Amino acid sequence: MKHSDVIVIGSGVAGMTAALASAQQGKSVTLLTYGASSLSLNSGLIDILAFDDEHKAVKSPLEGIKSLPADHPYSKIGADYVEKAVEFFCAFAKKYHLPYHGSLNSQMMVPTAVGTLKPTCLAPHSLSGSESFVGKKKVVVVGVKGLKDFYADIMIQNLKKAMGEELSYESVEIDTGIEGGRDLTILDVARWLDTPKGVDSFTEQLKSYKGQTETVLIVPQILGTSGHACYLTVASRMETDVVETTGLPPSTNGLRLQAIFRQALKDNGVEFVENTKVIGAREEGGRCTGVIAQAGIRQKVYTADKYILATGGFYSGGITMRDFEQPREEVFGLPVFFVKGEENWSNAELFSNKPQGYAKTGVLTDENLRPVDENGKLVLENVYVVGRDLGGYDLCFEHSGNGVALASGYKAAQM
Amino acid sequence: MEKATVVVIGGGATGVGILRDLAMRGVDVMLVEKQDLVNGASSRYHGLLHSGGRYAVKDQEAARECIEENMILRKIGRSCVEASGGMFVRLDSDDPDYEQQWVQGCKDSGIEATPITLAKAFELEPLLSKHVVSAYLVPDAAIDGFRMSWQNVDSAKRYGGRVKTYTEVVGVIKENNEVHGIKIRDYFTGEEYEIGCDILVNAAGGWAGKVAELAELEVGVQPDKGTLIAFNQRITNHVVNRLHKSSDGDIFVPHGSITILGTTSMSVPSAEDTSTSREEVEHLLSIGEMTFENLRNYRMLRAFAGSRPLYMPPGGASGRGASRGFAIVDHEKQDGLKGMFTIVGGKFTTYRLMAERMADQVCAKLGNKEKCRTAEEPLVPEVSEEAKKAARKYFPAYGTDLAATRLGPERFARVTETLARDPEKRELLCECENVTRGEVEEMAKELSSFRINDIRRRTRLGMGTCQANFCALRSASVFAKVGRDEAARDSLGQMKEFLQGRWKGIRPVLLGRTIREMEMTRALYELSFNVNGGEKE
8 A cells, every 4th residue: 555645535626736736845645636637627817816706896905815714725824825825826937838827916807709708817928918918909700711719790799898899809800711521619729829829820811910019819718728839939029919818618828728737737747647537435533544446446545644525616526415404525524615595506696686595505714724523523534625625615616716716725835 | 451360379388289180171270479499398397398297196087098198199290209228217115005196097008017126126217326226217208399389380381370489469359259369569670560369369378368368368377487497417317206195306308419308387477587595496406415515526517497387277276286288168158259279288289189179179160070189190191211312411420310300391301402403501509509600591581580699599509508609609600691680790699698598597507517608608708799888989
């Protein structure tokens, strides 16, 4: 039986952050993961906090965090750790050639594939949004012939509403020459732009905009599948700003982030065990003494001094609810907080100025992110809960997903 | 002033059936519907084409009507019917005496009920509970209420029938105890105007009492709410009925890739009440899992409810005790108002028969001697095998037949041509239901398309596994581009409204894997697109 210092269960942003930060402290880390993570669905942007509980826009995320209720994950994590986690993340991302910028004190507005602007804190250069719009006079939305899920006309229609009529707007369509029997996806085009031939053709087709420094080119997430090299090449050849938008999956930027995390985990000696579903745990005297993992038909026990749970809550099946009002945390059977009663479980309006009750379902923890029961009593002293498994917040409503994941993953590694 | 000889109020199955029947007999007829077609009970039901077995004990007349109409609809509406066959199963907890009565009832009503061995029953339906003690096969089937209704309209239009959707009747114009027309209001513009007619047919289903009130008449209609659950799997191969005294939650109907379980029965004050609750879902599940024990492990897509417009003659029974038969009221005979009829009650399976009886009375008044032909002529001509074969090059795999049945020959030919000419239109807008961009554009241009939901009912866009996760964006973009109405340009509004419509049905079943699916929807639209906060203050 192999023993590690730390076992991390789950390979989303929270799990990979926890594993990387643990490994950088010189600890031996094993990361157990089952299925593809949801990074291909994840924008890869680090939203910290964009809306408060009444849906008012939060200007400074750092200040916003400080006024959250005590049972919100950020209140457990603390603003100091959020700041440190951001530093940690930015240093790592820069080292792996996908530098992020932005600030905890303000929101950056990133254009989306429907032409709205989305507030976020940290974004890679290719998605830096509003910072690229400063002083611009013209917006050119660059579509791609045959590309699914990117519609220049509705983007322009909504961008006008979001950014004002004083700018001028136009669209242009690029032809990749890719032919085949199926619909063209963002990834097909990004792979085309990974090739020198693709970049040449792309910039050639846009040459009439070259050197127009008062123009910003808005493109789907097609600027290469890894790092920011493709973005740099295209932007420097065009001699103007190029901005990617968020969009429907697959999210190229989410995959870029996943790729650098994986590389960093490898470089830091983290043992990454895939297709392994953790189905239960052994406990003794208020401590976890091992987790039981199913790989194919075999079961295997993994042991460590410390366990970090990052199984993604409802979204990724870490928490399930087969019957009403009976949520279950799948690995440790931890107590799960949830909002009781049908009328509180969800809102009649899908999009409104109230969070969805059901989305707050999750494990409650102490200040060290260890699970507690409804009386606040510690359940397992060497288990830490991070990311979407945490209860008490609706990340879609408040736009805090990757922020909580990053900060809780980082803090759990320090404990 | 616009005029028609006959105006039919209500675009449910009954109304469109009457429209078609009268149009085929050469009558100048117009139908007005306050929302989109089949907005009421005709789209909010099991989608079950009854064999009549359900009524074999309690109501022999209804049973006989069902089996006769069942055979007719299979013939005239081939592309609307999925001839899955039905199975009646008795559990060990169900009354054996009822089984004997039922067998006799089927015999008496002319319904072929074939007893099968338990081994055969489990072979045909492997997921059945081991508590099943006897099983019979009957000619039940699934029927698509949306498609059936649109095909009735398409057929009627060929004979000169006219339709106005999103047009609400707000007044009945009468003089000297004679109807001369109606006053209507455009749903979108609020504009009011009049349409003249000689005969007015009130086929407003659950709203028939309200329409009668506009003419200062009284018609007793009791809306009786039935709640149903759609599962994201094909749990059964056949329509499976529990063989006991008809009750809640004892019918499973497979449709395409999903299964519908229902229903409940509850008197409600208004036909507008299509609310569903966690209790009703729990109630249906607890009964349903007696027949299929593993039921709770399947993903529920949504819950929905509709109201049966039960006709209440003075002193009649209510709820399940009330007749599922239909009634025609000639208001000239009953109330002395010349030129007005009401038709109410009945069930989807017998809509054609109801229309025939209604049209017979209308024609008698008009002196029209034409015979009813709706039982012989197919609703829409079949798309030829040749046309389908040629189209296969352009449609997605498995998509050709689906599109052919959804579109009918003329539209299918147009869409095929579009896809052949422009490969980009072959893009799959809705992967779950195999709907191409070309087909959505075709429907978006129709005069009856005011919102994405109107396109959904015609194409099945957004009704499958992902419940609009991907196609809400795509369809909003298509609609903004080719939609005829100004409202179509509001892409964010259209997108939100479409997703909100899905959400209504998802809320009461928000557990299990349905939660995961919903979290993805919100992650995309709320986080990635910021549709909830993206507009400038």
